[in-house]
Amino acid sequence: xxxxxxxxxxxxxxxxxxxxxxxxxxxxxxxxxxxxxxxxxxxxxxxxxxxxxxxxxxxxxxxxxxxxxxxxxxxxxxxxxxxxxxxxxxxxxxxxxxxxxxxxxxxxxxxxxxxxxxxxxxxxxxxxxxxxxxxxxxxxxxxxxxxxxxxxxxxxxxxxxxxxxxxxxxxxxxxxxxxxxxxxxxxxxxxxxxxxxxxxxxxxxxxxxxxxxxxxxxxxxxxxxxxxxxxxxxxxxxxxxxx
Amino acid sequence: xxxxxxxxxxxxxxxxxxxxxxxxxxxxxxxxxxxxxxxxxxxxxxxxxxxxxxxxxxxxxxxxxxxxxxxxxxxxxxxxxxxxxxxxxxxxxxxxxxxxxxxxxxxxxxxxxxxxxxxxxxxxxxxxxxxxxxxxxxxxxxxxxxxxxxxxxxxxxxxxxxxxxxxxxxxxxxxxxxxxxxxxxxxxxxxxxxxxxxxxxxxxxxxxxxxxxxxxxxxxxxxxxxxxxxxxxxxxxxxxxxx
DNA sequence: CGCCTACTTGACTTACTTCAAAAACAGTGG
DNA sequence: CCACTGTTTTTGAAGTAAGTCAAGTAGGCG
Numbered sequence: 001x002x003x004x005x006x007x008x009x010x011x012x013x014x015x016x017x018x019x020x021x022x023x024x025x026x027x028x029x030x031x032x033x034x035x036x037x038x039x040x041x042x043x044x045x046x047x048x049x050x051x052x053x054x055x056x057x058x059x060x061x062x063x064x065x066x067x068x069x070x071x072x073x074x075x076x077x078x079x080x081x082x083x084x085x086x087x088x089x090x091x092x093x094x095x096x097x098x099x100x101x102x103x104x105x106x107x108x109x110x111x112x113x114x115x116x117x118x119x120x121x122x123x124x125x126x127x128x129x130x131x132x133x134x135x136x137x138x139x140x141x142x143x144x145x146x147x148x149x150x151x152x153x154x155x156x157x158x159x160x161x162x163x164x165x166x167x168x169x170x171x172x173x174x175x176x177x178x179x180x181x182x183x184x185x186x187x188x189x190x191x192x193x194x195x196x197x198x199x200x201x202x203x204x205x206x207x208x209x210x211x212x213x214x215x216x217x218x219x220x221x222x223x224x225x226x227x228x229x230x231x232x233x234x235x236x237x238x239x240x241x242x243x
Numbered sequence: 244x245x246x247x248x249x250x251x252x253x254x255x256x257x258x259x260x261x262x263x264x265x266x267x268x269x270x271x272x273x274x275x276x277x278x279x280x281x282x283x284x285x286x287x288x289x290x291x292x293x294x295x296x297x298x299x300x301x302x303x304x305x306x307x308x309x310x311x312x313x314x315x316x317x318x319x320x321x322x323x324x325x326x327x328x329x330x331x332x333x334x335x336x337x338x339x340x341x342x343x344x345x346x347x348x349x350x351x352x353x354x355x356x357x358x359x360x361x362x363x364x365x366x367x368x369x370x371x372x373x374x375x376x377x378x379x380x381x382x383x384x385x386x387x388x389x390x391x392x393x394x395x396x397x398x399x400x401x402x403x404x405x406x407x408x409x410x411x412x413x414x415x416x417x418x419x420x421x422x423x424x425x426x427x428x429x430x431x432x433x434x435x436x437x438x439x440x441x442x443x444x445x446x447x448x449x450x451x452x453x454x455x456x457x458x459x460x461x462x463x464x465x466x467x468x469x470x471x472x473x474x475x476x477x478x479x480x481x482x483x484x485x486x
Numbered sequence: 487c488g489c490c491t492a493c494t495t496g497a498c499t500t501a502c503t504t505c506a507a508a509a510a511c512a513g514t515g516g
Numbered sequence: 517c518c519a520c521t522g523t524t525t526t527t528g529a530a531g532t533a534a535g536t537c538a539a540g541t542a543g544g545c546g
């Protein structure tokens with residue numbers, strides 16, 4: 001089992017080159033970890049966080065809270081991700097952050113990170129890039145929910161999550177954990193619950209994938225990718241995964 | 244008429260505090276300006292830009308290109324904005340950037356900006372923050388297109404653009420220029436062209452706003468804001484505008 | 487004057503939402 | 517071990533918002 005520090009290094013290396021001194025800097029972070037129950041909020045809209053969060057295990061989600069308690073999920077984060085690195089330079093949270101299933105998170109005080117930037121600007125740039133990839137994923141979500149047909153849209157989401165899981169080595173063969181209920185999928189993909197269920201059945205019928213109990217099984221990756229109009233370029237990884 | 248350098252300073256100051264040395268650094272940028280025709284691309288998907296763009300006049304838009312030439316517009320940028328500051332640390336463009344009406348843009352070589360960061364880290368942080376506000380706007384767009392009713396959605400877009408115009412002093416009283424056609428609104432708001440037109444008429448009928456020939460007229464700001472479920476917090480400005 | 491683009495309007499159709507109810511399942515406690 | 521409760525998933529049926537299609541108007545420009 002990796003330390004949080006090692007997970008962060010591995011994550012940043014997916015898109016950035018790190019010098020040995022950068023890595024030493026990360027190693028020196030004093031990190032406290034904490035367990036979250038399923039559905040528990042870690043940060044709420046309006047908060048002024050003083051620590052950055054690193055996902056250690058499980059999955060976190062960012063969401064907007066809407067009138068009447070409805071949610072719009074914005075993004076999902078798995079081990080190694082820094083789901084609110086933006087909090088470093090933005091005072092107030094404009095969205096909330098919660099655990100999807102049970103999860104472990106590590107907190108790193110902002111102060112410590114800022115000091116590290118002063119010593120190692122290149123580390124700051126790596127984390128800046130992390131926030132930029134984040135933004136690219138948001139852009140893709142706009143297009144996904146706005147311009148793609150429902151089935152394509154859902155396939156695209158699963159493609160992204162599976163691809164990212166593979167990049168981080170979090171898949172088990174053609175499976176990976178995506179601890180979402182149908183209601184949460186609905187609140188992610190701008191579909192009604194009934195439609196989510198039916199679309200999921202269509203995808204299963206297509207023979208490309210299955211999704212049960214928070215577990216995704218990819219049966220035909222290439223076809224699923226085509227079905228979901230998925231092209232991983234927007235993830236801005238240093239190296240593409242083999243198909 | 245302000246110089247591009249001054250526009251950038253003013254823009255960054257909307258969310259960040261700049262030291263005099265930061266401003267001097269910006270003043271020292273050597274900037275070349277260029278005119279763009281309506282609809283002209285400045286950067287294309289897949290490009291590797293070596294300059295950052297600063298909007299001097301007119302409006303630029305970022306968009307994803309989809310199968311069959313359809314577009315999904317992602318964000319709009321007015322004078323003072325740096326619509327692809329992310330290009331500083333992300334190699335390949337995952338989206339394109341075009342002029343909406345005729346526009347003037349200034350280009351600042353990446354190299355020059357990076358050197359400035361080395362001398363003035365606080366300037367780097369201001370521009371980092373600019374990219375983070377950008378991301379917050381993308382998140383809001385996800386929610387807007389995914390969770391809001393069509394009329395609310397359209398009202399929200401106009402609220403955002405008018406509010407931002409006011410912050411930058413680009414409005415003329417209760418009017419401001421938004422050089423979008425109905426087709427482009429459709430490709431922004433995830434609606435069919437016919438629906439855009441009808442929704443626009445509903446908004447006019449509500450007496451809160453009008454939109455003709457790329458010109459927005461806000462008649463009842465507070466009501467429009469309510470209609471559009473608009474709350475400016477996500478723009479992360481240092482000071483709120485008076486209502 | 488004629489062409490092109492932008493906007494407008496109406497009628498038709500349907501994919502989706504909404505509503506409602508039941509089945510499956512997990513967890514709790516008797 | 518089984519009944520009870522709550523959540524999640526499944527399915528059906530009905531109604532409608534909005535997409536598509538198609539035609540027409542208006543305006544701008546060479």
